[in-house]
Amino acid sequence: MSGILVVLEDREGRIGRISWEAVAAALQLSSFARQPVHAALLGADTSTVAAAVAAKAVDGVVRVEHPLLQSYTSDGYTHALEQLIRARQPDFVVFPHTYQVRDFTPALAARFGQSLIGDVTSIADGPLFTRQLMQGRLTGTYRHNGSGPCFVSVQSGAFRSDSVTTGTAPVESFTPSLEAAQIRTRPGAPFRAAAQTVDLGSAQLIVSVGRGIKEADNLPLVQDLAAALGAELAASRPICDNGWLPMERQVGSSGQTVAPKVYIAIGISGAIQHLVGMKASQCIVAINKDPDAPIFEVADYGIVGDLFEVVPALTAAIKAAKQ
Amino acid sequence: MKIVVAIKQVPERDAPVRIDAAGRWIEEADLQWALNESDAYALEEALQLKELHGGEVVVLSAGPERVGSTIREALAKGADRAIHIDCEDLGQRDALGVARLLATAIQPEDPDLVLTGLQSDDLGYGQTGVILAELLNLPHASLILHVEKSDTGITVKRELEEGWFQNIDLPLPAALTIQSGGAKLRYATLMGIKRAKTKEVRRIAAAELSAPPEAAVVLDRIALPQKQKITQVLSGSAQEAAAALVEKLKFEVHAL
Ligand SMILES: Cc1cc2nc3c(=O)[nH]c(=O)nc-3n(C[C@H](O)[C@H](O)[C@H](O)COP(=O)(O)OP(=O)(O)OC[C@H]3O[C@@H](n4cnc5c(N)ncnc54)[C@H](O)[C@@H]3O)c2cc1C
Ligand SMILES: Nc1ncnc2c1ncn2[C@@H]1O[C@H](COP(=O)(O)O)[C@@H](O)[C@H]1O
Numbered sequence: 001m002s003g004i005l006v007v008l009e010d011r012e013g014r015i016g017r018i019s020w021e022a023v024a025a026a027l028q029l030s031s032f033a034r035q036p037v038h039a040a041l042l043g044a045d046t047s048t049v050a051a052a053v054a055a056k057a058v059d060g061v062v063r064v065e066h067p068l069l070q071s072y073t074s075d076g077y078t079h080a081l082e083q084l085i086r087a088r089q090p091d092f093v094v095f096p097h098t099y100q101v102r103d104f105t106p107a108l109a110a111r112f113g114q115s116l117i118g119d120v121t122s123i124a125d126g127p128l129f130t131r132q133l134m135q136g137r138l139t140g141t142y143r144h145n146g147s148g149p150c151f152v153s154v155q156s157g158a159f160r161s162d163s164v165t166t167g168t169a170p171v172e173s174f175t176p177s178l179e180a181a182q183i184r185t186r187p188g189a190p191f192r193a194a195a196q197t198v199d200l201g202s203a204q205l206i207v208s209v210g211r212g213i214k215e216a217d218n219l220p221l222v223q224d225l226a227a228a229l230g231a232e233l234a235a236s237r238p239i240c241d242n243g244w245l246p247m248e249r250q251v252g253s254s255g256q257t258v259a260p261k262v263y264i265a266i267g268i269s270g271a272i273q274h275l276v277g278m279k280a281s282q283c284i285v286a287i288n289k290d291p292d293a294p295i296f297e298v299a300d301y302g303i304v305g306d307l308f309e310v311v312p313a314l315t316a317a318i319k320a321a322k323q
Numbered sequence: 324m325k326i327v328v329a330i331k332q333v334p335e336r337d338a339p340v341r342i343d344a345a346g347r348w349i350e351e352a353d354l355q356w357a358l359n360e361s362d363a364y365a366l367e368e369a370l371q372l373k374e375l376h377g378g379e380v381v382v383l384s385a386g387p388e389r390v391g392s393t394i395r396e397a398l399a400k401g402a403d404r405a406i407h408i409d410c411e412d413l414g415q416r417d418a419l420g421v422a423r424l425l426a427t428a429i430q431p432e433d434p435d436l437v438l439t440g441l442q443s444d445d446l447g448y449g450q451t452g453v454i455l456a457e458l459l460n461l462p463h464a465s466l467i468l469h470v471e472k473s474d475t476g477i478t479v480k481r482e483l484e485e486g487w488f489q490n491i492d493l494p495l496p497a498a499l500t501i502q503s504g505g506a507k508l509r510y511a512t513l514m515g516i517k518r519a520k521t522k523e524v525r526r527i528a529a530a531e532l533s534a535p536p537e538a539a540v541v542l543d544r545i546a547l548p549q550k551q552k553i554t555q556v557l558s559g560s561a562q563e564a565a566a567a568l569v570e571k572l573k574f575e576v577h578a579l
Contacts, residue, residue: 074453074463099484103465106418106450107457115417115540116450133545134445137340138349141543148539184462188490190483205578211336229579238360241504247486254482262578283576285568286554290337294548301571302554303564313565321569321579 004030004037005090006058007081009098010049018096018154020161023058025123025154026094027164032125035091038062039169042080044070050171057167062088068178074104075183080176082111087174090149097153109151116151117142119272121158131155135271136294156253156276196248198232205231206260208251208278209239212267212288212307216244221308222266225315228322234258236268252277267307270295287311324378324472324495326369327429328402329439329451330362332386332393336444346544348414358393361440365501367508368470369438370401376472379403381432385410385424385529398519399511405522406432410529417538418446422454427532429459436477437498441466452500463498464491468505480505 006026008019026037036059041049046063054061064084068076077100085093085108095101097119109116122130126143129152133140144150200206207226213219226233233249240250251258253273263281268274270286270293278284279298286299287310296302303310334340335355343350358366369380382397384390385408394405406428413421429437437459439452456463468488469480476494482502483489511519557567573579 099466102449106453110419110454110457113539115419117540118448118450133447134340135447136548138545139548140545143541143543145539145541146537184494185464186492190487190489192487253484255486262572262576296554297548297550298552299554300552301568302556303568304556305561305564309561310565313561314568317565317569321573
């Protein structure tokens with residue numbers, strides 16, 4: 001057993017940024033584990049993306065191809081990768097932590113008697129893997145115990161895709177044996193919800209509200225602030241889950257990605273799924289009563305306090321400043 | 324439809340977290356506990372399916388004595404009965420270890436549908452439901468917002484990234500992990516709370532289900548996160564902090 005296998009994901013013939021980040025993580029792991037890195041691609045025909053990966057500083061590229069891998073299914077991917085891993089026996093298998101990876105890697109790891117170390121944010125010598133706990137309020141350091149491949153997935157944005165340098169890697173093929181009857185689910189084509197009527201993506205100023213607001217009846221508090229600022233109103237997921245604001249105002253991994261000049265997060269804890277949607281904002285302001293809330297890890301300005309006192313004061317101060 | 328819903332008890336959201344002396348987990352002594360958020364949606368989906376198609380909803384939870392209160396809450400909302408796997412050493416088990424316990428308890432129930440939450444709010448592995456599918460040899464789908472019965476099984480609505488969705492057809496029996504927001508959560512009624520007291524809660528000792536396993540993955544230590552940015556904290560009264568922020572937005576950020 002040896003080697004690091006990194007499994008990449010492509011969408012419409014392109015390798016996504018998070019997959020390059022997974023390559024970066026695999027290369028970092030290889031600097032501790034001193035093992036070669038091979039990249040695997042799955043599909044019916046992976047020639048284009050395989051060529052793109054072969055032009056990077058990896059030790060090899062494996063094209064895992066079969067007509068039944070044309071579109072993603074958990075069963076198809078699990079069977080194919082199980083065969084590849086049994087054949088190559090890597091020590092580590094690294095994935096980007098995407099929705100697709102969430103959908104099948106825990107089952108794949110279980111086939112090897114393993115648990116995935118998921119959503120990893122950093123890797124240190126040992127190797128030791130760090131990931132978030134308690135929705136980002138704590139971090140935990142994990143290690144792999146014993147024999148068998150160690151399965152790892154890496155969090156979006158945690159490793160630098162631009163650290164992957166160029167190279168020329170040999171490309172090989174692997175044909176898994178798959179039968180149509182092994183694939184038990186029938187996925188439909190992706191679709192979007194009804195047309196969006198608000199464009200948060202181009203907003204310059206955003207006031208965003210989270211569960212700290214407690215009740216729908218309290219929303220006018222933040223609506224007033226948004227109006228005084230001339231800002232768009234946005235929200236974290238629970239606000240939209242509860243139906244207090246429409247889903248099109250949700251910021252985060254399953255909502256919109258925004259990058260305004262100023263993003264004011266009010267009563268939002270700062271879970272990673274929220275942060276990925278707003279951390280590119282030029283200036284982040286956090287108002288939260290908990291000084292240890294993870295939102296302060298990315299905030300430029302912070303007010304630690306009760307939003308029911310701070311927000312009205314801020315609205316008044318802005319109105320005064322604008323006169 | 325017979326539906327098993329795996330529910331986990333987790334620390335209350337606003338509960339203060341303090342790292343314990345060994346640095347391996349948090350102080351549990353004065354924590355408040357609650358039903359994991361996505362599990363509440365899994366339970367809701369199960370109850371709505373039962374209302375439409377009949378059948379039975381069985382909730383299943385592994386954990387120490389205290390998880391009894393969360394089980395009662397689920398029964399009060401309308402679950403028919405419960406299985407409580409008595410387990411004092413959850414912390415020593417990795418995701419596979421916990422899933423093995425749950426799977427062994429689910430097997431004899433032979434349900435049409437196994438539902439879990441998408442992810443636990445404390446450990447956040449996001450794995451248990453998918454592993455259960457593997458251990459029980461069931462087809463599965465994850466991040467599900469809605470379930471509809473079809474002629475051949477079920478059609479589910481799956482969340483994808485950035486506001487996209489997808490429908491998936493599955494035969495039954497199947498396992499699903501449920502995402503939050505797909506349905507409106509119900510509250511327990513007074514009647515429900517009363518009825519819950521008479522409902523069956525079967526307790527099984529973890530040791531009867533599987534030997535304490537050798538975990539493949541070990542949580543060595545926990546810590547407070549490191550800051551990525553230096554936050555300028557604006558202190559003082561609400562009015563002072565607000566005034567200071569307006570100054571910053573005006574003169575440093577040039578946004579006003
Ligand atoms: C697959 C997946 C996808 C997801 N997608 C998204 C997404 O797109 N967008 C998203 O936002 N989330 C998403 N989530 C959910 C995410 O993990 C968090 O659960 C969510 O962001 C938490 O929202 P919140 O910060 O509003 O609530 P909480 O985490 O409950 O935080 C509330 C905050 O308010 C503070 N507070 C309470 N009262 C007051 C007060 N009086 N004054 C000041 N502060 C107060 C508290 O200290 C706390 O920090 C997703 C989760 C998963 C698993
Ligand atoms: N101890 C447990 N008892 C019952 N269900 C659990 C337990 N741990 C996890 N689950 C279920 O598995 C889901 C995912 O948990 P996790 O894989 O830890 O993120 C949870 O939302 C629960 O539905």
